[in-house]
Amino acid sequence: MLRFVAAAMFAIAVSSGSVPAADPTHEKCTCDLSRESALNNGASVRNATACWSTEDPDRQWCDITVQAIEGDNRHQTIINELVQLQNDPESMTAFLQRQAEESILSSAVPPNIEILNQARADLPALMKTFDMRTSACVQGFIRYQERKELFTGVDEVGFSCQVGNVTGWLRMSFRVGNVSFVFMVAPNA
Template identity: 40%
Template sequence: MKNATACWQSVREDREWCEITVLSLQGDAKHDEIINDLEKNRDDPAGLSSFLQTLATRSMTDRSELTPEFAQALRQMPEVIKSFEKYTVECVDRFLEAANGAERFSDLQQESFACSIGKATGWLRMSYKVRDILFVLAVAPHV
């Protein structure tokens, strides 16, 4: 069994469930593609926002059982991602720098956005709150 190296988690705050959509597995080319797209867009807020929106909608809209609430939150997600472009760029930049040995940074926390980089693992974790659903992107550093 291989470990996931990138995924989206969907967490409902009023219920005890989360759903995980795996984007890449250890050793596959998809993880490299994700890291390369983050690198390519690290200084381009609109480009990074567009990449994350596409990554989210492509990976989560083909689920067979989308509830109306989830579908509506997913439709609103691009707007929420766009509204935090400035913080997303900072977060991704710090993640990429940390993978190159730069000093870790303090977590970012906004009303509907949070970002952290695992101190031990180096994993990027960005979360966007849309309605009562928390969408969390987790990405392993490039090794």
């Protein structure tokens, strides 16, 4: 498993004094950055095709774990699983839980971010709560890949998902308190 960790501190200073830092939104902590885009601050991975991020805006921190990079077979394996499981919410959730376990739930927590331990413990149950929504999001992602059919995203307390209109990336976010666990995957080329 490829692992790329990006811990980012976001601070903006102006001559008149300090301005509060920006939240590490998906624009600040991402692996679905378009090639022509550039971040002024934050963390991104340019050659990833699948990743998980953990974001804690209260601490202005994010961690990105790469699951697949351009040119390897892992991306196609992930896409094949999503296609195969799209109509089976329980199996889809189990697949995503395994991916989360491999990518984010087993890594060490920085000592100053203990709240992540509780959020990580709560993540599997939260994912199960949104199993129907997760399957619907994956179905929307697959329809976009196959027919360029636009998907209306979901934004609920605890869960959101979108399919990028420009990039076609699937982005699913599971929120435990203020901590977000985000699964991102590129469409097939």
